[in-house]
Amino acid sequence: MHELAITESMLEIALRHANERHARTITDLYLVLGQWSSIVDDSVQFYWDIISDGTIARGATLHFRRVPVLLACQDCGKEYQPASEEFSCPNCGGTHVKVITGEEFHLEAIDVEE
């Protein structure tokens, strides 16, 4: 399943940054997941336990920070979280929007023992 490839990517990024600092172990990974990103975090945890074994990231805790979708109406400037079946601006009804947050999928930081 595809969370394996994603978890491998996470491990590669984390190890690369830890090795640059000559860290002994990685204790925590901080992931940011936007509401509109299509990733399932339970599957990530499952694969993480398997593939981090044997690396300095073994046993590291995964933290998932979920970011809600925030849209900004380009017509009236209002920032809002869209309703489930209505994306247009609740203030002016406008449909020209910019996505401020909600599409993230990145590794924000790691904690290491030096």
Added chain:
Amino acid sequence: MTVRIPVVEKILSANDRLALENLSRFNAANVFAINMMASPGAGKTSLIEQTVKGLQGSLRIGMINGDIATSLDASRAQAAGATAIQINTGGDCHLDAVMVQSAMAQLDLSRLDLVIIENVGNLVCPAEFKLGTHRSILVASIPEGDDKPYKYPGMYRGVDAVVINKIDLLPHVTFRMDFFKKGIEVLNPGVIQFEMSCRTGEGIPVWLDWLGAQVAEQKKAGN
């Protein structure tokens, strides 16, 4: 001593980088590539059949099909006249840039003008994984319902064109076209939309003209 190291790196950056390599390879060979996505049964393969039949007189078409187990779809494309490569993903729910790279190696790009990549039937995962194509197309269909942009915003946001297939079924199902289109418009303003029926043929010529023009434009830019 525990130290926090800022990383701020996108998890999918490795796939994105490989996708760019794929795109370069397509450009170097002067081949236009499209990524066709949809939920199962929306009509991706039917549209590909119609596209191959309609354009093979003027374009040399290759096809890469990603599916969980069968080669049925690749066979249909071949029957219509395309050179087809089948990737059996063995259970993965989407194609990624790695798979496309290896499929590209099996196609003689120097003998092709257009490559159509048929992604795995799925509205969730393919949205996240760039393949390195010039355009990505979502095939939606009337029987799926008009709330799909609201349920799958990631997919609707990320595509260059939306095909609304099976319009011949509009008299038989409840489908609020305004509601559907409003969802798309907010997520992906100005996205190109095609309404068609692969079964009756309605709307296909407009699609063929558009795709043919895209290929021609890219060839001109390449030379």
